[in-house]
Amino acid sequence: MSNIRSNRVAEQMKKELGDILSRKIKDPRVGFVTVTDVQVTGDLQQAKVFISIFGDKQQKEDTLVGLAKSKGFIRSEIGNRIRLRKVPELSFEIDETIEYGNKIERIIHDLNDEQ
Template sequence: MSELRSHRVAEQMKKELGDILSRKIKDPRVGFVTVTDVEVTGDLQQAKVFISVLGDDRKKQDTLLGLAKAKGFIRSEIGKRIRLRKTPELIFEFDEAFEYGNRIEGILRDLNN
């Protein structure tokens, strides 16, 4: 039961975070960010937000710093949009799956040639 609820909350948070990051965050360090996934713990206390950032490693680190600085604001916006007793603590991480997939695809392409 709680797994279904945490999944629903994660999907709603993913939608709302995408909107907040694209419209509300004015920090110049935060560039083009895509929320790829959100994992919420069963007790709804923590939410791990996986993001993808367009740019080099320096741009990615700057974006992570900007998001860490705006974490309180983002959490309060989530709290206004989603009705929960307590808004989950946000943890931002890079989604390495896309880069990993591209690397494997490149290796397979080289093997075929």
């Protein structure tokens, strides 16, 4: 039962985080960010937010620093939007799967061109 609830909370948080990060965060360090996934623990105490960041390595690091500084504001916004007893503690991680998929696709494309 808690697994179903944590999945629902994760999906709702993903939707709300996308809106918060695109409209409410005014930190100049935070670049173009897309929330790709949110994983919430069964007890709803912690949430791991996977993000995709457009830019080079330095811009990605700056964005992570900006998001870390904005955690309190982001949690309060989520608390205002979602009815939870306690808003989960957030941790942001860069989702490399899109870049990894593009790299594999380029390799396959290059191999096909050679043949």
